[in-house]
Every structure is written in structure tokens, then in C-alpha cells.
Amino acid sequence: MRQRVVRVALTAALVAVVLLAVPLALVIRSSLYADQRDTLERAALSGAVRVSPDYSTGDPVELAAPPAGGRLGVYDPQSRLRAGSGPRTGDAAVRRALEAEVVRSHSGGDLVVTVPVSHAEHVIGAVRASSPAAAVRNRVLAAWAVLAGACALALAVAVLIARRQARRLAAPLEALSRHSQAVTAGNLGARAAPSSIAEIDQVARTHNEMLHSLTELLRHERDFTANASHQLRTPLTGLQLTLEAGLGRDDDAGKRDALAEALATTRRLHGTIEEVLRLSRSRxxxxxxxxxxxxxxxxxxxxxxxxxxxxxxxxxxxxxxxxxxxxxxxxxxxxxxxxxxxxxxxxxxxxxxxxxxxxxxxxxxxxxxxxxxxxxxxxxxxxxxxxxxxxxxxxxxxxxxxxxxxxxxxxxxxxxxxxxxxxxxxxxxxxxxxxxxxxxxxxx
Known part of the structure; x- marks a missing residue:
């Protein structure tokens, strides 16, 4: 029973952990990637603000520092890198940004965010911010490792609690089994001890009541046998003596007296048996x-x-x-x-x-x-x-x-x-x- 309780508890805990951990893992992954893209977007917007409309004529662009481990670059309408770092020729994300669109995408194992640079309602360039996707993936894996550790800890605690509860549930049942074995061995005075579990206590009480009834039944049967034996011993001896005395007489009157006395004794024996039976039935x-x-x-x-x-x-x-x-x-x-x-x-x-x-x-x-x-x-x-x-x-x-x-x-x-x-x-x-x-x- 203990192993079954542990298995049931472990299965329930495992199902709960899976139902909770899998969505949580997906949320963590999505959140970390979204945070990194937000960081790249903020860096690109910050760079776009610093781009002067005259940058194409040679006015230098003073960009902010790129994101940690990433790159930040300014591209002209011909998708050429004019300042910062990045591919020398703009990729698809840059070309889409030059069409006045903010783009979030992957490119060459990097997370890329591009924003257009506008002046007088015209797009005069694009700012591209990127960072390695592997860095975010490592953070996701680290978060998943922490989550897996927490799940393993939860399962371990569940197993410990399940084993403790299994012992608590099994102990009174094992005690009841030992008590039943004692009764089987002949100890009719044994009684099941109460526990702190109501259902098992009810079983123990019912078992004790049944055993008490059986014990009383056996006791009354033994008492009836002993009572009948005790009450019949003396009258039967007297009846035997009376019949022997009657057989030893030659006169008919003596034999009739002996038979009458024997008949009276027999009636008393009948009354004795009836009374002992009545006492046995009525307890x-x-x-x-x-x-x-x-x-x-x-x-x-x-x-x-x-x-x-x-x-x-x-x-x-x-x-x-x-x-x-x-x-x-x-x-x-x-x-x-x-x-x-x-x-x-x-x-x-x-x-x-x-x-x-x-x-x-x-x-x-x-x-x-x-x-x-x-x-x-x-x-x-x-x-x-x-x-x-x-x-x-x-x-x-x-x-x-x-x-x-x-x-x-x-x-x-x-x-x-x-x-x-x-x-x-x-x-x-x-x-x-x-x-x-x-x-x-x-x-x-």
C-alpha cells in the first residue's frame, strides 16, 4: 500500500509539474526574447534620433554604444553602412526599414531590429541593431535549468510527503492486520487501537464490535455447555440411582414408585434444560x-x-x-x-x-x-x-x-x-x- 500511495502522489505531482512547468518554460522563453528585442529597438531608436539629415554629405554620426555583445549601424537609402557596425550592405530587414517600417527579425544567427530614419516626411536612412541569438538562448536555457531544478525539488518534496503520508495511512492498517492475525491465533481479547484517521477508525470500531459479538457468542455457548453439564449432573445421578433401585425391587408397587420418581426427575430435567436454554438465548x-x-x-x-x-x-x-x-x-x-x-x-x-x-x-x-x-x-x-x-x-x-x-x-x-x-x-x-x-x- 505504501508504494501505491507514493506512486499515486508522485504521478499527481508530476502531472501538476508538467502542466505548470511547460507553459511557464514557454513564457520564459518568449519573455526573454521579447526583452532582448525591446532592448535592441530602444538602442535603434536612440541611434535614429542622433542621425543628422546631413550625414549623407559627410557629417559624422555620433551613435550611442551598441547593446552588450551586439552591433549598431546606420544605413543610407542605398543600404550601405555609413556609420557604426554591421553588415556593409544592408540585409532584408534594412531594406524593409527603408520602406518606413519597423522590423524585428532573425538574420544570420542574430536578433535584428531596424527602424527608419525620417526627415521632412522622407526616409533618409535606417538604423540597424543586432545581437547574437545564442546569448538569449543561453539565458533561456539557464532559466529553464533553474525551472527544472525547482520542479525536481518539488517532486522530491512530494515524494517525501507522500512517503510520510503513506506511513501514516499504512500504519493503522498494518496494526489492524497484526490484530487480526492475533485473533486468528486465538487471542480473542485483542482489540484494534484507534488512529487519527476517521475512516480507518470506523473500520477498527466495526471490527472490534464484530469481534466482541463473536466473543460474547462463543462465551455464551461455552457457558451454556458448562451450565447444562453442571445442572444435569446431579439429577441424572439421582435418576440413575432411582432406576437401579426400582429394578432391584420385586413388587410392582415399588417399581411403580420408582418409575413415578424417575418421571418426576425427568420432568425436572426438562425444566432445567428449558431454563438454561432460556438464559442462553436471553443472555x-x-x-x-x-x-x-x-x-x-x-x-x-x-x-x-x-x-x-x-x-x-x-x-x-x-x-x-x-x-x-x-x-x-x-x-x-x-x-x-x-x-x-x-x-x-x-x-x-x-x-x-x-x-x-x-x-x-x-x-x-x-x-x-x-x-x-x-x-x-x-x-x-x-x-x-x-x-x-x-x-x-x-x-x-x-x-x-x-x-x-x-x-x-x-x-x-x-x-x-x-x-x-x-x-x-x-x-x-x-x-x-x-x-x-x-x-x-x-x-x-
């Missing part, structure tokens, strides 16, 4: 459109879901509604997923009894999930994806729960480090739709 920025569920029913589902896993670890789960009205509804599936993440977090990282309490805050409900353990690690990074305080787990659960809470217009925070307690704030709705099971029963 955590829109409120959930999940069916509303009354708080008592929600806590009952949480207890049924997590009583077994905690009991197998020799731990208890206590659920209690302190002062929340029974008709208050919250988005069932996302809130259930968030509370499931918090209970599972307490199961894996905590100890002792896990307590889930609900408090009424007028325009919101506070769900407190705590245990008898202590929060380990950096509290400020507790909700960072991939961060685990005690080295166990994937560091995905709390980050997912926080994103789900934001998607509801709520908030998830650590309210106490000892004992470890997390608080979920959820906006409430008292005019929502009926519970899922009631809606299903009504439609049946």
Missing part, C-alpha cells in the same frame, strides 16, 4: 416468562428433591416460611434452579443442617439458604465463573445462579460468611397464573 438480560408457582409449593418441591441426597450424606434439610403470604407467586422454574444450586452448594461445600427460609420484604421475597459451614476463599470472587473457594467443584453453580437471578430482575448475594448464608431477592407477583399442577388439572 441474562430479560425477565423470565416461566409459569408462576406459589411459595409453599416451591419449598415442597425443593424438599422433595433434595431431602434424599442430603439424607444419604447424613444431613438434614429444613424449609420454613417466616412471614410470607401463601398466595405470593414467583417464577417457578428459575427460582427452583437457583435454590437447587444453593442447596447443592451447601451440600458439597458446607456441613451440618441446610436451612431454607423465606422472608417477606413487601415488594420482594428473600430466600435465605444457609448451613453450618464457613465460606472459604476470596469472597469478592465467589460468583466468578470457574472460581472455587475450597478447590472442589467446577465454579459454575453460583455464577449460573447469579445470572438466573439477574434474569428475574432479582439479586443473589452472600449475606453471611459464618455461618455460610446466601440470600436470593425475587420480585413478587400476587396476580399471576395458577400453579403448574392446578393449570394441568384444569385443562384435563
Amino acid at each position: 441474562g438480560l430479560t425477565h423470565s416468562a416461566a409459569p408462576d408457582t406459589r411459595v409453599p409449593r416451591l419449598l415442597q418441591e425443593i424438599e422433595e428433591r433434595w431431602h434424599g441426597p442430603l439424607a444419604r450424606d447424613g444431613r438434614r434439610l429444613e424449609c420454613e416460611i417466616y412471614d410470607a403470604p401463601g398466595d405470593v407467586r414467583v417464577p417457578g422454574t428459575p427460582v427452583s434452579e437457583i435454590l437447587g444450586v444453593l442447596v447443592d452448594n451447601a451440600r458439597v461445600h458446607g456441613r451440618g443442617t441446610v436451612r431454607l427460609g423465606v422472608r417477606d420484604l413487601n415488594d420482594a421475597l428473600a430466600f435465605d439458604v444457609g448451613d453450618e459451614g464457613i465460606v472459604q476463599g476470596e469472597v469478592a470472587r465467589l460468583f466468578d465463573r470457574g472460581h472455587t473457594g475450597d478447590g472442589r467443584g467446577t465454579g459454575i453453580g453460583l455464577a449460573l445462579a447469579r445470572d438466573l437471578a439477574v434474569s428475574l430482575g432479582g439479586r443473589l448475594s452472600l449475606s453471611s460468611g459464618h455461618p455460610a448464608t446466601f440470600t436470593l431477592l425475587v420480585p413478587v407477583r400476587q396476580d399471576g397464573i395458577e400453579e403448574d399442577d392446578e393449570a394441568t388439572a384444569g385443562s384435563g
Whole structure:
């Protein structure tokens, strides 16, 4: 690109120089020749004034000095040189001057100007002034040499400026190319730096916006995979254990109970997948459109879901509604997923009894999930994806729960480090739709 910019600038400068220099050279040549002829004419007129009417009878003519390097002479009507210097016999220019005409011409490599000498309305002679044309030609060539030098200097300056501008134009594009190569090599955090050129800056901004969109898309795809894997791991394990237990029973009633529990787990898995998909599509920025569920029913589902896993670890789960009205509804599936993440977090990282309490805050409900353990690690990074305080787990659960809470217009925070307690704030709705099971029963 740099060479192309230099070539374009040099071509433009060369065209401008040619368009300017050629007419200027012609003007210089014409002006110098015209000046020399004017000088010769002035010398001839000055000599004509000094010619006496009696010069033909022997009265001497006192001519002024001829032009530098030239000659000045007086000719009688018979074209004979009577005074001064010049050809002994007048040439065509002298003969034309004797016919009462001022003549400017070339003769024998000289510039010649002849003027008639008049007396009593009669031409009594002619004055001829001449100078070598080579002298004027040398002056023209010298002026043209100066002009050519000025043109060469102008072209050199144009090349320097063009190269400087080419570097200025090419530098941000080369930087953008290096940035693209870095992105190709896997550095998705690279961003094109701004320059002082508006058009290139626009390209860089568009490139950065495109890269940001692609990076966000890849991040959400990775988050979706991690979220789905995290949320499905425990239910799938429970489903496997339930089916294995059902296969080990001989009575039909036990198998039916196992199948019913497996079916309920499958429904929860379906809801989990739908919620993770919704969060991935909405990028955590829109409120959930999940069916509303009354708080008592929600806590009952949480207890049924997590009583077994905690009991197998020799731990208890206590659920209690302190002062929340029974008709208050919250988005069932996302809130259930968030509370499931918090209970599972307490199961894996905590100890002792896990307590889930609900408090009424007028325009919101506070769900407190705590245990008898202590929060380990950096509290400020507790909700960072991939961060685990005690080295166990994937560091995905709390980050997912926080994103789900934001998607509801709520908030998830650590309210106490000892004992470890997390608080979920959820906006409430008292005019929502009926519970899922009631809606299903009504439609049946």
C-alpha cells in the first residue's frame, strides 16, 4: 500500500509539474526574447534620433554604444553602412526599414531590429541593431535549468510527503492486520487501537464490535455447555440411582414408585434444560416468562428433591416460611434452579443442617439458604465463573445462579460468611397464573 500511495502522489505531482512547468518554460522563453528585442529597438531608436539629415554629405554620426555583445549601424537609402557596425550592405530587414517600417527579425544567427530614419516626411536612412541569438538562448536555457531544478525539488518534496503520508495511512492498517492475525491465533481479547484517521477508525470500531459479538457468542455457548453439564449432573445421578433401585425391587408397587420418581426427575430435567436454554438465548438480560408457582409449593418441591441426597450424606434439610403470604407467586422454574444450586452448594461445600427460609420484604421475597459451614476463599470472587473457594467443584453453580437471578430482575448475594448464608431477592407477583399442577388439572 505504501508504494501505491507514493506512486499515486508522485504521478499527481508530476502531472501538476508538467502542466505548470511547460507553459511557464514557454513564457520564459518568449519573455526573454521579447526583452532582448525591446532592448535592441530602444538602442535603434536612440541611434535614429542622433542621425543628422546631413550625414549623407559627410557629417559624422555620433551613435550611442551598441547593446552588450551586439552591433549598431546606420544605413543610407542605398543600404550601405555609413556609420557604426554591421553588415556593409544592408540585409532584408534594412531594406524593409527603408520602406518606413519597423522590423524585428532573425538574420544570420542574430536578433535584428531596424527602424527608419525620417526627415521632412522622407526616409533618409535606417538604423540597424543586432545581437547574437545564442546569448538569449543561453539565458533561456539557464532559466529553464533553474525551472527544472525547482520542479525536481518539488517532486522530491512530494515524494517525501507522500512517503510520510503513506506511513501514516499504512500504519493503522498494518496494526489492524497484526490484530487480526492475533485473533486468528486465538487471542480473542485483542482489540484494534484507534488512529487519527476517521475512516480507518470506523473500520477498527466495526471490527472490534464484530469481534466482541463473536466473543460474547462463543462465551455464551461455552457457558451454556458448562451450565447444562453442571445442572444435569446431579439429577441424572439421582435418576440413575432411582432406576437401579426400582429394578432391584420385586413388587410392582415399588417399581411403580420408582418409575413415578424417575418421571418426576425427568420432568425436572426438562425444566432445567428449558431454563438454561432460556438464559442462553436471553443472555441474562430479560425477565423470565416461566409459569408462576406459589411459595409453599416451591419449598415442597425443593424438599422433595433434595431431602434424599442430603439424607444419604447424613444431613438434614429444613424449609420454613417466616412471614410470607401463601398466595405470593414467583417464577417457578428459575427460582427452583437457583435454590437447587444453593442447596447443592451447601451440600458439597458446607456441613451440618441446610436451612431454607423465606422472608417477606413487601415488594420482594428473600430466600435465605444457609448451613453450618464457613465460606472459604476470596469472597469478592465467589460468583466468578470457574472460581472455587475450597478447590472442589467446577465454579459454575453460583455464577449460573447469579445470572438466573439477574434474569428475574432479582439479586443473589452472600449475606453471611459464618455461618455460610446466601440470600436470593425475587420480585413478587400476587396476580399471576395458577400453579403448574392446578393449570394441568384444569385443562384435563
